[in-house]
Amino acid sequence: xxxxxxxxxxxxxxxxxxxxxxxxxxxxxxxxxxxxxxxxxxxxxxxxxxxxxxxxxxxxxxxxxxxxxxxxxxxxxxxxxxxxxxxxxxxxxxxxxxxxxxxxxxxxxxxxxxxxxxxxxxxxxxxxxxxxxxxxxxxxxxxxxxxxxxxxxxxxxxxxxxxxxxxxxxxxxxxxxxxxxxxxxxxxxxxxxxxxxxxxxxxxxxxxxxxxxxxxxxxxxxxxxxxxxx
Amino acid sequence: xxxxxxxxxxxxxxxxxxxxxxxxxxxxxxxxxxxxxxxxxxxxxxxxxxxxxxxxxxxxxxxxxxxxxxxxxxxxxxxxxxxxxxxxxxxxxxxxxxxxxxxxxxxxxxxxxxxxxxxxxxxxxxxxxxxxxxxxxxxxxxxxxxxxxxxxxxxxxxxxxxxxxxxxxxxxxxxxxxxxxxxxxxxxxxxxxxxxxxxxxxxxxxxxxxxxxxxxxxxxxxxxxxxxxx
DNA sequence: TAATCCATGAACAGATCATGGATTGGTCTG
DNA sequence: CAGACCAATCCATGATCTGTTCATGGATTA
Numbered sequence: 001x002x003x004x005x006x007x008x009x010x011x012x013x014x015x016x017x018x019x020x021x022x023x024x025x026x027x028x029x030x031x032x033x034x035x036x037x038x039x040x041x042x043x044x045x046x047x048x049x050x051x052x053x054x055x056x057x058x059x060x061x062x063x064x065x066x067x068x069x070x071x072x073x074x075x076x077x078x079x080x081x082x083x084x085x086x087x088x089x090x091x092x093x094x095x096x097x098x099x100x101x102x103x104x105x106x107x108x109x110x111x112x113x114x115x116x117x118x119x120x121x122x123x124x125x126x127x128x129x130x131x132x133x134x135x136x137x138x139x140x141x142x143x144x145x146x147x148x149x150x151x152x153x154x155x156x157x158x159x160x161x162x163x164x165x166x167x168x169x170x171x172x173x174x175x176x177x178x179x180x181x182x183x184x185x186x187x188x189x190x191x192x193x194x195x196x197x198x199x200x201x202x203x204x205x206x207x208x209x210x211x212x213x214x215x216x217x218x219x220x221x222x223x224x225x226x227x228x229x230x
Numbered sequence: 231x232x233x234x235x236x237x238x239x240x241x242x243x244x245x246x247x248x249x250x251x252x253x254x255x256x257x258x259x260x261x262x263x264x265x266x267x268x269x270x271x272x273x274x275x276x277x278x279x280x281x282x283x284x285x286x287x288x289x290x291x292x293x294x295x296x297x298x299x300x301x302x303x304x305x306x307x308x309x310x311x312x313x314x315x316x317x318x319x320x321x322x323x324x325x326x327x328x329x330x331x332x333x334x335x336x337x338x339x340x341x342x343x344x345x346x347x348x349x350x351x352x353x354x355x356x357x358x359x360x361x362x363x364x365x366x367x368x369x370x371x372x373x374x375x376x377x378x379x380x381x382x383x384x385x386x387x388x389x390x391x392x393x394x395x396x397x398x399x400x401x402x403x404x405x406x407x408x409x410x411x412x413x414x415x416x417x418x419x420x421x422x423x424x425x426x427x428x429x430x431x432x433x434x435x436x437x438x439x440x441x442x443x444x445x446x447x448x449x450x451x452x453x454x455x456x457x458x459x460x
Numbered sequence: 461t462a463a464t465c466c467a468t469g470a471a472c473a474g475a476t477c478a479t480g481g482a483t484t485g486g487t488c489t490g
Numbered sequence: 491c492a493g494a495c496c497a498a499t500c501c502a503t504g505a506t507c508t509g510t511t512c513a514t515g516g517a518t519t520a
Contacts, residue, residue, distance in 0.1 A: 076355065088338035095344040100352070101331065108318040114325040122330070122352055158497055175376035194476095196499070202478065213478090222476060222507055223389040224376070388508060424465095426510070432467065443467090452465065452518055466517065477506070484499070490492095 006120055007031040009050035011041035011067065012082070013060050021054065024109055030116075038062040042070055046187030049163070050077060052119045054112075057083040057094065065097045072098035074183040078119035082107070134169040136228055137217045139208050141169045148208075155207055160185065164200050165208075168218065168228040177225040201226060236350055237261040239280035241271035241297065242312070243290050251284065254339055260346075268292040272300055280307060282349045284342075287313040287324065295327045302328035308349035312337070364399040366458055367447045369438050371399045378438075385437050390415065394430050395438075398448065398458040407455040431456060 008030045012018050018034050025032045033048050035041035038059045045053060053071070057064030068079060078100040083090065086104045094102055100122070101115050132144040139150050143166060148155045157165065167184045168176065181197060182189035201220075205212045219227045238260045240251050248264050255262045263278050265271035268289045275283060283301070287294030298309060308330040313320065316334045324332055330352070331345050364371040369380050373396065378385045387395065397414045398406065411427060412419035431450075435442045449457045 088341050091338075091341050092344040095341075095348050100348055108321075111318050111321050111325075114322040118325050118330055160498070173375050173377065195501085198477065198479090199499080202480095205478095220477070220507095221376070221389075227376075390509070425512090428466065428468095429510080432469095435467095450466070450517095462520090464517100464519075466515105468513100468515080470512090472511080473509095475506105475508075477504105479504085480502095482499100482501075484497105486495105486497085488493105488495080490494100 005029050005031045006051040007033065007048060008052045008054060008116065009033045009035065009041070009045055009048060010054045011035045011038070011059070012054075012056035013037060013058070014056070017056070017082075024113070025116075028113055028116075038064075038067040041067055043187040045071060045075060045077075046183070046185060047159075047163070049166075051123055052116055053077055053079045054116075055079055055081055055099070057081055057085070057090070065093055068094065068097040068099050074180060078122055080112075080115055080119060134172060136169065136172055136230060138210075139217060141165060143169075150208055157204075157207065161200060161204055161207075164197075165204055165228075168226065172228045173230040175221050175225050175227045179225075181225060235259050235261045236281040237263065237278060238282045238284060238346065239263045239265065239271070239275055239278060240284045241265045241268070241274075241289070242284075242286035243267060243288070244286070247286070247312075254343070255346075258343055258346075268294075268297045271297055275301060275305060275307075281353055282346055283307055283309045284346075285309055285311055285329070287311055287315070287320070295323055298324060298327040298329050308352055310342075310345055310349060364402065366399060366402055366460060368440075369447060371396065380438055387434075387437065391430055391434055391437075394427075395434055395458075398456065402458045403460040405451050405455050405457045409455075411455060 008025055010018060010021050010025070010032060012021070012034070013036050018036070022032050022034060033044055033050065035044045038061050041053075041055070041059075044050075055064055055067060059067065064081060064083070068081075071079065079098065080101045080103065081094045081099045082103055082105060083094070084105050091102050100119060103112060103115065132142060134141045134143070139148065139155075141148050146162070148157055148162070148165065163185045164181070167181065178194055178197060179189045182193050185200075186193060186196065201218060202212075205215050205218055209215050209217055217229055219229060221227055238255055240248060240255070240262060242248050242251070242264070243266050248266070252262050252264060263274055263280065265274045268291050271283075271285070271289075274280075283305075285294055285297060289297065294311060294313070298311070301309065309328065311324045311329045311332045312335060313324070313332065314335050321332050330349060333342060333345065362373045364373065369378065369385075371378050376392065378387055378392070378395065393415045394411070397411065408424060408427060409419045412423050415430075416423055416426065431448060432442075435445050435448055439445050439447055447459055449459060451457055
């Protein structure tokens with residue numbers, strides 16, 4: 001938490017705004033990722049796990065409301081909506097779809113920054129309760145340091161492997177459905193993607209289990225999903 | 231939700247707005263308390279511990295910013311600011327003073343209600359992380375974790391076994407008819423399906439009863455259905 | 461006692477899963 | 491720029507698990 005700069009994902013199709021936001025946010029010491037449409041936005045949200053999402057309502061491929069709803073199926077990071085429209089029904093719809101704030105263009109840059117700070121405040125308040133260090137068996141996962149060790153030895157994980165493990169660890173002891181995992185790690189869930197999940201579960205077991213053939217850490221719940229033992 | 235209606239504290243010195251908000255919030259099933267100045271507002275906030283505070287910036291005795299700051303010394307409930315001024319520096323100051331949202335008068339009533347809902351969402355998200363546990367005999371069912379334990383030992387159940395047990399547990403002590411169970415667990419009820427029910431009841435007994443031949447947990451009500459003992 | 465209703469054990473088929481490896485695509489490096 | 495490297499994505503195959511079904515004997519009810 002204290003270590004790295006907060007990461008902000010901006011989903012907007014207007015190059016001009018995208019560049020401006022990237023500059024401003026960068027000046028405020030934020031790490032920035034940008035997406036140009038809804039599909040890309042959903043995938044990146046899952047991939048980078050940003051601390052805050054800034055979402056333009058007017059996207060080319062799908063409505064901002066829909067992006068919001070699909071994010072909320074699995075994600076709980078704050079979402080700040082930007083919109084060219086100032087109508088009340090649209091605001092209400094966006095906020096009820098899961099958005100946390102709504103700014104109408106043109107907006108003041110400093111106001112946006114203040115609202116980003118509010119969002120970050122929320123996030124740290126709600127996530128500070130759980131420690132970022134998770135232990136399961138002889139494996140420890142330090143979410144803040146982005147580091148996984150087994151018996152004290154660092155384990156090399158790829159980005160996807162880490163995201164999967166982090167999600168499992170964040171809900172240790174609980175069964176996570178295939179759907180939920182796919183949404184959270186890959187950003188979308190289709191039946192065909194189930195194969196990926198199997199492959200990555202296997203790789204994690206290979207790297208973390210004492211006896212990969214007899215998993216003690218990552219258990220299969222047939223027909224449902226997977227569970228990381230506490 | 232189940233418990234009581236959310237409690238909202240409105241701090242404003244204009245009688246007219248106060249009355250209007252009281253009416254509107256009441257119509258939305260919120261419990262409302264009102265204060266006419268900053269001092270009273272601070273005292274009431276401590277006294278009633280509201281779920282959300284709506285705060286007008288233009289108070290007679292002290293600035294809204296100051297109220298905000300003094301609230302934040304000990305309180306963490308969401309604060310929504312109302313203001314007649316639309317200047318950016320004022321917005322930034324209020325948000326950085328600890329406010330969660332800022333609306334400029336005149337504002338749409340539905341927008342305010344939507345933002346109240348957002349604030350309540352935040353509050354419930356950060357405080358609700360309890361798992362719902364059901365106990366029956368020496369067996370406990372954790373619905374959130376999708377986990378069943380007997381004497382503390384985890385028990386492996388298939389998806390169908392779990393659905394059946396969860397349904398029984400959700401109506402513990404009550405007799406559930408064959409029809410009802412089939413409908414709930416299999417989605418439809420035909421006489422031919424009764425065999426499934428028998429088989430699965432048996433498997434649950436096998437896994438959960440101390441002496442499967444003498445069921446103490448899952449009792450047969452001949453000709454009617456089954457009952458899970460409390 | 462006769463007629464239902466229920467419990468038991470086991471067997472089969474299809475769904476679900478694990479595994480090893482092949483292929484693709486991007487990034488880094490000499 | 492070519493080649494090496496690594497991660498992500500696919501594919502084929504065999505193992506395991508689950509739902510379903512059947513036959514039989516015990517328990518309960520009328």
